[in-house]
Amino acid sequence: MKYFERILPHICIILSGMLLVFFVIDRFNQKMGFMENEGTKFIIFVLSISSVITSILLIQFQRKE
Amino acid sequence: MSYNAIFNNPMNEQNSPNQHKRKRKTLKRLLLTDLFLIGLFLCIFALFHHVIPIRYHKIDFEPAFEVNSDANPGDKFASRFSNGETILTQNLYRTESVRVQLTAVQKDGITYYLEDIHIRNIRDLRSAFAEDMYGKSVRDWTLSIAASHHAIAAINGDNYGLGNNQSAVIRNGILFRDRADGDVLVLFSDGIMKIIPEDLFDGNKLIQEGAYQAWNFGPSLLKEGKALKIFESRINKKNPRTAIGYFEPGHYCFVVVDGRQAGYSDGMTMVELSALFESLGCELAYNLDGGKTSVMTFQDRVVNKPFAGGRETTDIIYISE
Numbered sequence: 001m002k003y004f005e006r007i008l009p010h011i012c013i014i015l016s017g018m019l020l021v022f023f024v025i026d027r028f029n030q031k032m033g034f035m036e037n038e039g040t041k042f043i044i045f046v047l048s049i050s051s052v053i054t055s056i057l058l059i060q061f062q063r064k065e
Numbered sequence: 066m067s068y069n070a071i072f073n074n075p076m077n078e079q080n081s082p083n084q085h086k087r088k089r090k091t092l093k094r095l096l097l098t099d100l101f102l103i104g105l106f107l108c109i110f111a112l113f114h115h116v117i118p119i120r121y122h123k124i125d126f127e128p129a130f131e132v133n134s135d136a137n138p139g140d141k142f143a144s145r146f147s148n149g150e151t152i153l154t155q156n157l158y159r160t161e162s163v164r165v166q167l168t169a170v171q172k173d174g175i176t177y178y179l180e181d182i183h184i185r186n187i188r189d190l191r192s193a194f195a196e197d198m199y200g201k202s203v204r205d206w207t208l209s210i211a212a213s214h215h216a217i218a219a220i221n222g223d224n225y226g227l228g229n230n231q232s233a234v235i236r237n238g239i240l241f242r243d244r245a246d247g248d249v250l251v252l253f254s255d256g257i258m259k260i261i262p263e264d265l266f267d268g269n270k271l272i273q274e275g276a277y278q279a280w281n282f283g284p285s286l287l288k289e290g291k292a293l294k295i296f297e298s299r300i301n302k303k304n305p306r307t308a309i310g311y312f313e314p315g316h317y318c319f320v321v322v323d324g325r326q327a328g329y330s331d332g333m334t335m336v337e338l339s340a341l342f343e344s345l346g347c348e349l350a351y352n353l354d355g356g357k358t359s360v361m362t363f364q365d366r367v368v369n370k371p372f373a374g375g376r377e378t379t380d381i382i383y384i385s386e
Contacts, residue, residue: 010095010098010102013099014099014102014106017099017103018103018106018107021103021107031224031227031228031229031282032114032227032228032229033229033231036229037114037229039114
């Protein structure tokens with residue numbers, strides 16, 4: 001569980017970084033469909049889950065303080 | 066813990082400079098690892114998105130109709146064709162059923178190539194997939210695909226096999242993909258070309274109506290033969306371009322504009338390309354995949370100067386007898 005808590009923020013950083021790259025490329029070449037791809041949708045899904053869990057953990061941590 | 070609490074933590078003040086240094090190093094290492102992982106995962110994504118070829122399944126396996134060889138839309142251009150002999154020069158190919166005239170134009174820092182095409186029968190305007198395989202990321206050089214199909218003249222197509230897999234694909238009378246992404250250019254078996262809006266595209270219905278080819282890249286460049294002044298495309302800057310024009314059944318043209326090569330050719334904006342087709346007298350014109358992909362061939366040689374040597378494509382449009 002501790003390990004999971006530690007890697008969650010990194011998952012968020014990595015997936016957000018990837019989405020930022022897709023977003024920029026998509027501005028230049030929409031035809032490549034980087035933002036509409038099934039893989040991208042999966043990345044958004046995983047990022048959302050990770051973000052929610054990270055946020056819950058952070059709120060929990062703040063309340064403990 | 067708030068940022069304030071973290072950064073003003075009294076414990077932090079008690080930390081020795083060495084501990085601070087160590088923490089900073091650890092943080093830097095962690096961030097660099099994240100950055101490395103972003104790059105690694107992007108590479109893996111790219112590999113699956115547009116490098117590894119994947120074979121698709123066709124919807125229909127045989128053409129829904131036979132192109133009627135009696136109905137020759139190009140018969141009215143009889144004077145353009147030869148009387149049976151094949152006339153072949155550096156920039157002309159002329160037989161009794163096909164005439165392709167190649168012209169290179171260099172003007173105002175722009176170089177473009179025009180293939181003026183007259184065909185007696187519509188089946189001579191064809192499409193081909195790289196490696197004759199309908200699939201994702203199956204690519205080959207335009208010249209290589211053209212040579213393997215004995216093309217007289219060819220241009221790169223709409224690169225259907227890259228990107229979002231939403232584009233319409235009807236090739237040589239076969240419906241491969243019944244979707245549309247923006248306006249679709251449809252060539253019917255009677256030689257007429259039409260632009261079909263995305264919401265009206267119905268592959269099966271179009272096949273029944275005699276759709277012979279459908280290319281989906283865009284945008285459409287003319288409205289009732291008149292040039293457009295505004296394009297909502299993000300790729301409206303000067304670029305290498307490939308486009309196809311339609312005059313009337315049996316009379317078409319391929320245009321390839323070289324670009325991104327200072328001193329030789331800057332490329333064209335969509336507005337300039339649109340104006341070019343209006344000046345040629347086309348009724349309809351449609352933009353295909355451009356940039357590095359833009360390649361035109363004529364009699365087994367590349368006639369333009371593709372940017373950075375060009376790149377492979379997934380399909381071509383060609384003339385062959």
